[in-house]
Amino acid sequence: MITIDFVYDPRYADRFEPFFRIKDQLADLSVRLLDNAPGASSDVAIVQSHLVGELRGKKDTRVLRPMIVNERADQETIAFPNRGLLKEPNTLAWLKECTIRDPSLHNAPHVGGYYHYNVIAHDPSKYPEQVPDVKVDASDIAKIRLPFSVASYSRFARLRARPSVEARLRNVDAFMWGTVKSAHPLYQEHRASGCRALANVAASNPHYNVLLGVGRGLGDSEVHDILFRSKIVVSQFGHSMSSYKDWEALYAGCVLIRPDASLQQNYLPDVFKDNEWYVPCAPDFSDLEQKMAMVLEDYPRYFERAQIARSALMESTNADRLASDFYHMICDVLNEAPSASVRRFAPIEPASYREAVPDNLKGAGQPSVAREYFSNTGHNAMSNDDAGATPLRGENLFGATADLGSGAWAIVRSQLDPAPIGGPGGVVGRRLVEDTSASTHDFRRILPKESVQEDYVLSFMAKPKERSLVQVWLGSSTQAERAQISFDLLRGRTLNARTQGKGWANLGAGMSCLDDGWWWCWTAVRTDDTSHLATLVALEAPDGNIGFGGDGSSGMWFGNLRLEKGRVPTFVLPTASNPVPVSGKDTGATKDAVKVSVEMGEYYDRYFSTTRSREIAGFHGDYFLMRYMFNLLEQADTFVETGSLSGDTVGTVARNFPDVDCHTCELDERNFSITRRRTEQYANVTASNEPSPDFLYSLYDRQPELKTRRVVFWLDAHARGALPLPQEVEKITASGTEFCVAIDDFQVPGRPYFQFDSYPPLQLNWDLIQPYLKAGRKYKIVYPKYETHTSLHAPRVGWIVVVAGDWKLAPDGLKDLYDVFDYESPPEMLSA
Numbered sequence: 001m002i003t004i005d006f007v008y009d010p011r012y013a014d015r016f017e018p019f020f021r022i023k024d025q026l027a028d029l030s031v032r033l034l035d036n037a038p039g040a041s042s043d044v045a046i047v048q049s050h051l052v053g054e055l056r057g058k059k060d061t062r063v064l065r066p067m068i069v070n071e072r073a074d075q076e077t078i079a080f081p082n083r084g085l086l087k088e089p090n091t092l093a094w095l096k097e098c099t100i101r102d103p104s105l106h107n108a109p110h111v112g113g114y115y116h117y118n119v120i121a122h123d124p125s126k127y128p129e130q131v132p133d134v135k136v137d138a139s140d141i142a143k144i145r146l147p148f149s150v151a152s153y154s155r156f157a158r159l160r161a162r163p164s165v166e167a168r169l170r171n172v173d174a175f176m177w178g179t180v181k182s183a184h185p186l187y188q189e190h191r192a193s194g195c196r197a198l199a200n201v202a203a204s205n206p207h208y209n210v211l212l213g214v215g216r217g218l219g220d221s222e223v224h225d226i227l228f229r230s231k232i233v234v235s236q237f238g239h240s241m242s243s244y245k246d247w248e249a250l251y252a253g254c255v256l257i258r259p260d261a262s263l264q265q266n267y268l269p270d271v272f273k274d275n276e277w278y279v280p281c282a283p284d285f286s287d288l289e290q291k292m293a294m295v296l297e298d299y300p301r302y303f304e305r306a307q308i309a310r311s312a313l314m315e316s317t318n319a320d321r322l323a324s325d326f327y328h329m330i331c332d333v334l335n336e337a338p339s340a341s342v343r344r345f346a347p348i349e350p351a352s353y354r355e356a357v358p359d360n361l362k363g364a365g366q367p368s369v370a371r372e373y374f375s376n377t378g379h380n381a382m383s384n385d386d387a388g389a390t391p392l393r394g395e396n397l398f399g400a401t402a403d404l405g406s407g408a409w410a411i412v413r414s415q416l417d418p419a420p421i422g423g424p425g426g427v428v429g430r431r432l433v434e435d436t437s438a439s440t441h442d443f444r445r446i447l448p449k450e451s452v453q454e455d456y457v458l459s460f461m462a463k464p465k466e467r468s469l470v471q472v473w474l475g476s477s478t479q480a481e482r483a484q485i486s487f488d489l490l491r492g493r494t495l496n497a498r499t500q501g502k503g504w505a506n507l508g509a510g511m512s513c514l515d516d517g518w519w520w521c522w523t524a525v526r527t528d529d530t531s532h533l534a535t536l537v538a539l540e541a542p543d544g545n546i547g548f549g550g551d552g553s554s555g556m557w558f559g560n561l562r563l564e565k566g567r568v569p570t571f572v573l574p575t576a577s578n579p580v581p582v583s584g585k586d587t588g589a590t591k592d593a594v595k596v597s598v599e600m601g602e603y604y605d606r607y608f609s610t611t612r613s614r615e616i617a618g619f620h621g622d623y624f625l626m627r628y629m630f631n632l633l634e635q636a637d638t639f640v641e642t643g644s645l646s647g648d649t650v651g652t653v654a655r656n657f658p659d660v661d662c663h664t665c666e667l668d669e670r671n672f673s674i675t676r677r678r679t680e681q682y683a684n685v686t687a688s689n690e691p692s693p694d695f696l697y698s699l700y701d702r703q704p705e706l707k708t709r710r711v712v713f714w715l716d717a718h719a720r721g722a723l724p725l726p727q728e729v730e731k732i733t734a735s736g737t738e739f740c741v742a743i744d745d746f747q748v749p750g751r752p753y754f755q756f757d758s759y760p761p762l763q764l765n766w767d768l769i770q771p772y773l774k775a776g777r778k779y780k781i782v783y784p785k786y787e788t789h790t791s792l793h794a795p796r797v798g799w800i801v802v803v804a805g806d807w808k809l810a811p812d813g814l815k816d817l818y819d820v821f822d823y824e825s826p827p828e829m830l831s832a
Contacts, residue, residue: 002330005034005042007051007062012072015097018152018322025323029342031330038062044334046095048072049082068093068333075240076100076264077108077115078144083134086143093333094143097150098240101265101273106136112184116241119259119283120190127186145333146267147326151316155244156251158224160317164253164310165228167303174198174292175230175254177213177223178245187237190283194236197285201292208292227252231303232295234288240264242272250277250309255302257291259283268316268325269348277309297646297674300793301616312348321345343503343529346453397447397563404430404558410444413437413550414539421557423461423518429559431465434539434550441550442538446477447563451531455507458535459522459569460561464489466554469540474525475504477532483525485509486540489556492519492787496544503528507567512623512790516813518557522569535563592630592811595656596623600790618652621791624784624817625799626652629712631811632740632801633657637709640699641665642692642728643717643744647675654682662686665695665717692717693727700735707736710805716744723759726772729802733774738805743769746800748783754798766800776827779804786817 008016019026023033034040038060045062047055049071055063067090073079074097078086086094100106100115109129111117118129176198182188195214202210211226218226227233233249234257241261249256250271260280261272271277279302281291295302315321324345331338401408404416405428417431434441449456462470468489475482481501485494487509497506507524527533539555541548562569603617619626633639637660639653644666654662664679665688666672672689679685688695692715700706715728725743732741745757747765757764773779780803789796803809810818 001030001032002044002334002336003032003034003040003042004330005037005040005045005062007036007045007047007055008070009048009051009072012048014154015148017154018149019147019326021152022319022323022326025319026327029323029327029339031323031327044068044092044330046070049085052085064090066090066092068095070095074098074238075114075116077106077110078136078140080110080113080130080132080134083132083136083140086136086140087134091143093145093329094140095145095147097146097148098242098264098266099144099146101263103136103138103141105263106141107132112186114239116237116263117184117186120186120237121284122186145329146265147329149268149316149322150244150266151247151251151268151271151313152322156247158220159227159248159251160314162224162228162252164307167231167300170229170231170303171209172211172226172230173208173296174201174232174234174257175211175213175226176234177211177218177226178243180214191236194234194285194288197288198234201289204289208296223248224252227254230254231299232257232292234258234285234292237261237283242266246271246278247313250306250313253303253306253310255279255295255299255306256309257281257288257295259285268321269312271309277305277312298616304793315348318345343453395564397565398445398561402561403428404432404443404561408445412442412444413439414441414443414555417555423463423557423559424516427461427560429461429463429518429557431555431557432539433553433555434467436550436552438547438549440536440538440546441555442536442546443558444534444536446532446534448531449527449533451529453503453527453529454565455524455526455567456533457507457522457524457564457567457569458562459520459564460537461518461520461559462487462489463516463518463557465556467539467556469542469544470521470556471538471540471546472521472523473534473536473538474523474527475534475536476501476528476530477534479534479536481528481530482534483523485523486544487511487519487521489519494523497523501528524567524569533563592627592634596626596630599626599652599656616648616793617791618649620794620797622794622797623790624786624814625797627811627814628782628784628801628818629653629714629742630656632712632742632807633660635710635807636660636712636740638663638706638711639714640696640711641714641716642695642724643715643719644675644687645671645716647678647687649714649716650675650685650687651678651682654679654685658682658684660684663695663699664688665690665692667691667717667722691722692724693731696728696731700731708738709736710738711736711740713739713741714744715741718745718757718759718764723762725764726769729769730772730774733772733777733802733804736804738807739803740807741802743800743802744797746798748785748798748800751783751785751798753787754784754796756798769802770825773802773825775825777804777825779823779825780807780809781821781823782809783819783821784817785819 006016020033026033034042044067046068047063049069052063069085069091071082071094076098077100085091105115108115109118109131111127111129180188180191180195195212198210198212202208227248233254235243235245235249237259241264246256246258256278258278262275264272279291279295281287324342327342328338396402413435414432417433421429423429432443458474469486471486473479473482473484481504483499483504483506485497485506488495492511494509497509499505505526507526509523511519511521538546540546599617600623603621619629633653639660639662641650641664644650644664650662650664662685666675676687679687713732715725718725732739745764747756747763748754762768782801784799809820
């Protein structure tokens with residue numbers, strides 16, 4: 001048993017409260033905590049730095065022997081007055097809330113005793129730099145430890161307890177609050193400059209809803225309420241590079257914009273590392289307007305990043321993690337060997353916490369996708385020299401024996417059909433056929449791994465035949481401890497994710513429909529510290545059991561098995577122009593499928609890239625909507641869009657269909673300018689800055705031949721206060737004969753999971769447009785009926801297509817994912 005006495009100033013009790021919160025967990029690890037007990041026996045004391053001199057004057061034995069010092073100052077570098085104490089042999093370790101990422105900066109010039117004040121623009125004659133008299137060396141730096149998880153402090157408990165708020169409910173574009181006054185005039189000027197910068201942004205952008213609360217006019221409860229309604233929080237430096245406002249903003253799910261603090265290193269989590277959790281700006285806020293515009297223009301993606309940061313902060317209260325980390329730190333300081341039975345936790349990384357974000361707070365769906373190109377063997381043939389090539393996310397641990405026919409897999413109570421088939425992109429599909437045993441029918445494999453907790457992701461392609469349910473286990477070599485999940489290939493959904501045994505966790509799963517009935521499925525898990533990882537993929541009976549009596553002939557197709565470290569699977573998309581023929585069959589994908597697959601792959605790569613491109617995918621990044629629209633565009637001469645927004649959809653169409661004339665309009669001048677900039681590279685795009693009804697009338701006047709051309713329309717110009725949809729529908733259906741009118745944000749009957757626009761008392765639904773369809777004409781009406789969510793930045797959004805003329809109404813292999821109805825509009829009533 002290790003006994004530790006905490007000796008601290010009661011004014012700072014909140015900084016030590018997290019340790020006593022995990023007192024029971026530490027006791028289980030043979031660590032006993034004392035709360036300022038001078039007469040009790042202890043192995044070591046943790047003493048606040050400013051109390052050491054006073055206690056030595058009182059001959060307190062706890063500071064006359066080897067001790068651990070907690071520095072009260074919350075700056076990154078070692079405070080000048082404390083350096084002598086740090087260097088004492090009696091000081092075993094030096095505990096801080098945060099430290100400087102570059103240790104050499106401990107000895108760099110400071111201003112007013114703080115390194116980060118030197119980063120603020122200042123007059124050297126007024127605020128001279130000071131070089132520390134006592135230099136910190138490598139042995140001193142080795143004593144610095146970070147056991148204090150600022151995010152776990154009780155001051156943030158109320159924010160942790162509140163659920164985050166969806167993006168659509170956040171009506172404050174930017175919020176800044178707090179005091180400006182400070183004892184140090186340079187620090188005060190810095191804080192004031194932040195306030196002035198935000199006020200200037202608000203004055204220059206009257207359409208922004210900005211709230212600036214200077215001083216103490218807002219109480220904590222008011223601040224918290226505003227935080228959960230805010231999109232952006234602008235923050236300044238504190239006594240360290242960070243301030244408590246940063247943590248409050250992240251806990252409230254806000255996008256944090258603040259001066260670059262990447263030099264500050266924190267424990268649990270390391271918030272400012274690599275600028276993954278926040279948006280850095282200049283220390284003088286000179287680029288604040290640009291940074292705010294960047295975030296608000298691409299808010300869905302930045303909002304999701306904020307939710308990922310929030311979910312990671314929640315890990316800071318994980319009692320088992322805190323106890324384990326503190327235990328290992330104390331053992332290291334006291335030079336004692338830690339027990340091998342006490343697990344070590346991996347660091348918190350931002351990307352690892354995406355799956356912890358609730359679906360309504362993210363553009364969830366499929367994870368990152370990297371494009372693969374295929375050689376005749378079906379292996380990745382992308383060269384590092386390829387222009388613009390995106391590296392694969394992870395190595396396939398199955399290697400060259402990933403194929404089920406390689407002999408590396410145990411085929412259990414089943415057999416492989418000797419005749420493989422071709423899947424999307426030339427993937428080889430092999431059919432697993434069950435025998436007549438009354439048990440599992442599966443294929444399985446065991447691979448060695450390190451004896452630590454790790455994240456793995458398994459992905460594969462599957463196509464139903466007689467069986468359409470598949471169950472996947474990833475577990476220990478005996479499978480007694482495991483994570484498992486089922487995939488329903490008829491309905492496109494995952495089912496019954498659960499775990500058995502300690503230490504295993506399901507981190508996420510998903511599936512996407514590909515060509516010709518094939519599905520891509522993936523599941524990510526966290527293992528325990530087992531030394532082997534076993535994979536089992538089994539046919540599942542309709543009742544959910546994998547132990548059932550087989551009929552000797554039923555099965556399904558599998559291919560492209562991948563096992564990777566991490567939580568993000570690599571998706572092999574069907575982008576090969578010359579797919580591999582199998583069994584003498586050409587398995588090439590349709591043109592629309594190839595184009596959509598490339599488009600989605602590039603979209604996913606942009607979304608997860610380090611450059612963080614603000615360009616998203618057209619058609620909401622909805623794979624099945626894009627497949628439907630590309631199928632129509634393959635048959636069209638012209639594409640007409642109303643409501644360009646930022647030009648993502650018209651840009652997607654233009655680059656994939658260079659022979660299709662594209663016309664788009666946008667009323668908002670700022671959005672129009674973005675659209676024009678993004679589409680100026682495409683010779684087939686004409687953009688107009690005008691209301692959509694005017695745009696349509698003038699377009700038909702300028703190009704009367706549109707009345708006889710095959711035109712695909714994308715109507716998306718609706719917004720609060722402007723709903724031109726009825727006039728658009730009326731003009732289009734009265735003017736042409738061969739057209740498809742696709743309407744975005746539309747209510748899908750019987751499918752409430754598709755979002756749609758509502759502008760009381762009006763809703764975008766059939767009742768709104770039906771009276772404006774040209775009378776006496778036959779139409780085909782198409783609605784989506786798929787459930788799978790593939791967008792990374794948007795929810796599932798409803799749509800409708802009104803078709804007139806002779807069109808192929810659904811992409812090959814996906815007909816079951818769309819509802820098609822016949823409708824004949826009643827003839828016009830003739831007046832007497």
